[in-house]
Structures are given as structure tokens and as C-alpha cells.
Amino acid sequence: MGYKAGFIGLIGQPNAGKSTLMNYLIDQKVSIVTAKPQTTRRRILGIQNNENSQVIFIDAPGLVKAEKGLNAFLEKEAQDVIKESDALLAVLSIDEKDSDAIEKVLDLVKKSKKPWMGVITKTDVADKAHRILIVKNMVEEMGAKCLQISCLKDGKEGRDEILKELESLLPASEAPLFDEDLYTTENVRELVSEIVRERCFENLSHELPFQLAVQVRKFDENAKPCPHIYVDVIVAKASHKPIVIGQKAQVIKKISSESRHEIEKIMDGKVFLELNVVVKENWFEKNQFMKELGYIVDAKK
Template structure:
């Protein structure tokens, strides 16, 4: 049998469960997940290597329409993912706020002229189960196969579902002489970057309203030598002056909790104990400043506008 390899773009509304699905398929945490929409900012890659081939899942930021600052970056990331994928997955959740949202995603994916399939997520939400058939119908009418799953099902069932999804997607991938990435890797992202993303994920978990959406996390120190345990230090950049005291919290409670939870996960990622430090700083509307956006890795390519 020939070897296959390629990119599979996960396309869906914010909160559809794309990052959760990717982590599940590669069996590792490579993308951050949160109950709030639009947590994923930069595309993240999850690599799955088997004897038959290599699937590189690309978790795009959810579809957004705005075109300024951070939102402009997100919109372009999603567009780039669609353009550069070999196969597309329309990821639709049964609890999509509006039926039109599901339809929009399916139509967008179907019209690209690339091999694609539909995945319905969160089927454990029983009160929404009537929507599974409706969405399935929309997908099959456009000529693609449709699968549904919940990451909350029992392990045996999940193993079975993972196998089916991987077989199905392998069949759609192009042949390739060699893998695209080292087959030992789960993601090409660095531990440095993943650690900063974990800090950002914890901010999403504990902070409310617009605060987590308008903050960024930067690595200040990632020092694995010269100490008994690695010393990591991160800067949480907020965009409004009054956000600073909210992120810190009363008597530093909030920042302590974010730090504790982040440390626990980064230790899991690195496989060792670490020392973690968080600083909060204020940079007025950082996402409107080109230089700061660039420094943080959110760069919009102006030529495409």
C-alpha cells in the first residue's frame, strides 16, 4: 500500500470543538481548549504518524469576519488554512447557536473543491440530539461523508471512533514519498510556545468578559540550565490599565491561581518540575499596534488585503 501524507484543515465556528478534536486524534495536548469562543489565535498543528501515512491536522482559529488588528489576523489565518490544506473537515457542533452557522461552515468547505468530510461534535448533549440528523443531512446533500462523535464517550468507543476517522482521512490524503514532519513529533510548536499558550488558556479559564480576549502572553525567560529545575517566566500583557489589577486579583489570588494551574500543566508537558513566575504589564491596546502584534507573532500579511 502506498504511503500518504498531507494537511487536514479543521474548519468551524469558534467553540465547535476543533481543538478538543485535534488533541483527541493525536492523543496529546497540542492545542488549548476553553469554554469561551475564539481561544485559538494562531493555527496549531497536530501530527499523527502511522505506518500507512502521516496526517497533519491544522486547527485554524474559528471563522471570523472582522478585518482589524487581532481579528484581521484570525480571519487571515482561517483563510490560509483553507487554502493550504489537502483535505478539509467541516467541524460542526450540535449546540451551534444558530442553524445557519452550521450551514455556513458546510457551504464554505464544500465550495473549495477539495476532498472533505463533515464531523459533528458534542453528540453527548442529549437535548440537542435531534440536530444530528439535520446536520448530517446538510453534509451528505453536499456529497461528503459524515461522522459524529463526542469526546465524552467511553474509552473503548473512542478508540474505535479514532480508528475510523483516521482511516477515512488517510484515504483522502495525497500519496507522498516521505512524511512531512519527523514522525516522533506531535507538533512542530516549541515547548516555549506551548507553555505560553497554556498560561493563556488558564487566563481564559479564570478571567471573565473581555479580559482574556484582549491579553497576550509572552515568554520572558525560559531557562533550563543553571538551576536545579527550569525557571520559566511569562509576561501577561493587558490592553487596559484597569485590567491589570483584575488579572492580579485581591491579594494576588487570581494570578496565583492562574500560575498554579499553568505550572501543573507545563510540568506535565515538560515531564519535570519547574519554577514559574508571572508578571502582568499594561500596553494600551497592544493589538492595534503593528510592532507589538509582530513581536507577539500575530502578523497580518498586508499584501493579501
């Protein structure tokens, strides 16, 4: 078999486990993972290098329908991923209550006319095990292969099996598309922003995280005795600010401590991290704020 390289788009409903799956397949953490749906807000690349292939995963936001604001951006990102991928991986959770939602994903990937396969996630959820066969049949009836995985329980063997199948869907290539030392195209600044946002999602309840954004205001790698990172946690209403800070600043301290721990892992050393909670009224409906934060829909497209 000759060398192969290409882009695999991960397509699925919000909270289907796309980010967890990508981190598992490349054996690195590049995409944020929380139990709350719609945490991925823009496409993130994860790169798996093997002797005979380079598989580039694109983790897309879950499928949503919207005409304006942040949700319109999320929908466009997912649609663009489908267009730009060489092949697609339908990520189907057995935790998904609505079989119509699974059919929607399968129809979408099939209509793309691109090579594709299905993978069933969260197979460790014991009381939903009976759904595995149902979903597998749905995929196979559409003419595609379907594998199942528990990212929590299946190790290298499960990873290798999926990667081998995905390689078969990729186009031939004379060489890798990215440097083989890379496992993501995200820079450290972007990873820091995603880590802080993940910790906000985990530590804040209800709908608040969906109206929250994170922006790295200053990143001084040359500061002594360690890099200094200043991050704004942006909320959409003044009433949200005390919730994010918490009594005696307990919530923001916890978010900061957990974030710093994760950032130190990727930077392989100590960092100083300062979080500042900023109010930008209804930022997710305003194009200027959306543009500053990297979320913008080009109306011309």
C-alpha cells in the same frame, strides 16, 4: 494501500470544538481548549503517525470577519489554512444555535474544491441530540461523508474511525512529511505560552481574556535546580491589571499554579514559573505589539 501523508485543515465556527477534536485525534494536548469561543489565535499543527499514513492537522481560528487588528489576523489565518490544506474537515457542533453558521462552514469547504468530510462534535449534549441527524443530512446533501463524535466519551474506536476516513482523503506520499517522533511542530516555549493563555481564559470572566496576550520573556533551561520560566501576561487596559492579579494575588497565583502543573507534564519534570502582569494599551490594535506577539497581517497579501 500505499503510504499517504498530508495536511487536514479543521474548519468551523468559534467554539465548535476544533481544538478538543485535534487533541483527541492525535491523543496529545497541543491546542488550548476552553469553553470560551475564539481561543485559538494562530494555526497549530498536530501530527498523527500510523503505519500507512501521517495525518497533519491544522487547528485554525474559528471563522470571523474583520478588517483590522487581531480579528483580521484570525480571519486571515483561517483563510490561509483552507488554501494550504490537502483536505478539509468541517467541524460542526450540535451546540451551534444558528443553522446558517453551519451552512457557512459547509459552503466554504465545498467552494475550496478540496476533498472534505464533516464531523459532528459535542454529541454528548443530550438535549441537542435531535440535531445530529439534521446536520448529518446537511453534509450528505453536499456530497460528503459525515461522522459524529463525543471527544469526552468515545475512545480509541471513535478516533480510529475518523482517522481511517481522513486517510482516504490524503494524497499519496513516498515518505512522512515530518519526523515520525513528532506530534506537533510547536516548541516548548510556544506550548508554555499557550498553556498560560488557556489558564487565563479559564480563570477570567467576561470579555477580558479576548484583550489579553501571553509572551514568554525568558526561558532558562539550564537554571538550577530546575528550568526557570518568566512569562508576561499582557493586558490592554490599566484597569484590567488588578482583575488579573485578584485580591491578595489569588487569581494570578491560581493561573500560575495550574499553568505550572500543565508545563511540568509536557517537560516531564519540575519547573519554576513566574508570571508578571504588564499593561500595553490597546495592544490588539497596534501593529508593532501584534508583530512582537506573533500576530500580524501582511497587508501586501
